[in-house]
């Protein structure tokens with residue numbers, strides 16, 4: 001066997017640089033289901049504030065059982081992409097239920113929200129179109145736009161985060177484009193802030209634009225019954241395209257979807273490349289996601305509990321002397337500054353039994369490294385109090401609070 005030794009040496013050198021910059025990511029191994037607490041290999045049980053398991057459905061009996069039953073009924077895999085022989089009845093049931101949940105005519109599932117987003121832009125735009133994106137949109141949206149632009153399908157621009165004047169300006173500059181598309185996250189994952197959706201919709205009407213919202217951190221989270229950012233603002237049914245994940249509040253397994261008109265979903269079935277050239281969502285995962293949606297619809301109190309927990313944690317961490325970014329979502333980021341300090345603090349919190357992740361450049365801007373706390377409906381008040389005590393102890397040690 002002759003491996004290219006130069007290539008390996010170059011990779012090792014680059015990895016050493018990442019270590020020196022303090023941005024090297026260590027993989028933590030869990031040895032239990034995702035819940036309020038997890039068993040971390042070599043460490044025993046720790047409280048987790050790092051998970052997107054917002055509603056605590058990842059280990060919900062009904063959700064887990066649905067996957068087991070589907071394994072028996074449908075087997076392990078799809079053996080194909082959707083349009084060949086990879087579409088099972090459970091995909092159709094899931095897609096109908098997801099459309100009902102987010103308030104659209106139809107939906108189409110993907111193996112991840114990344115794939116759903118990646119394939120979207122190039123499928124819905126034609127040469128001469130213009131796509132504009134919030135500066136803090138998720139990487140999958142950025143890549144989707146880059147791809148559409150690279151193949152000559154559209155021009156693109158970025159507006160300052162949640163700056164509606166800048167959005168108007170960018171759209172006005174593209175008034176001769178064949179069509180205009182506005183892309184935004186519903187909830188911005190590193191800030192925990194919510195898109196100004198009603199204003200975006202007004203601006204879209206003024207400029208004859210289409211609105212696409214990635215609601216990955218809002219589905220199951222925002223709105224009285226967890227229907228997402230449109231429900232939060234009372235504009236269900238007014239967003240042209242909604243994309244979201246099945247890998248966060250909806251059970252956390254995997255998968256994503258696009259929701260909108262029947263024509264949109266049909267066009268994605270015909271033309272979206274991740275849909276055409278990658279195997280369908282495994283039936284077990286589709287069945288667990290379907291059970292999650294049904295559980296959410298039958299248990300709106302989970303959403304209320306999540307909101308109560310988030311409000312409680314935000315108030316308590318502020319009371320403890322920290323200054324989290326303001327907001328009303330279960331994402332509570334605490335800005336630390338330097339990446340190395342955020343990473344160190346995350347390590348120290350783990351020593352105190354709290355698993356919470358530090359994020360640095362390039363995931364967030366230089367100098368704005370942070371500890372991102374994510375609250376779940378699965379946390380008890382005792383869990384949250386324990387986390388606050390750990391934050392106080394570590395915050396004092398690193399001189400962040402008195």
Ligand SMILES: Cc1ncc(COP(=O)(O)O)c(C=O)c1O
Nearest residue numbers: 112113114138189216245247256
């Ligand atoms: C806003 C947003 N969109 C898309 C994704 C990708 O989701 P998935 O894990 O389903 O690919 C994420 C995940 O981090 C996200 O935060």
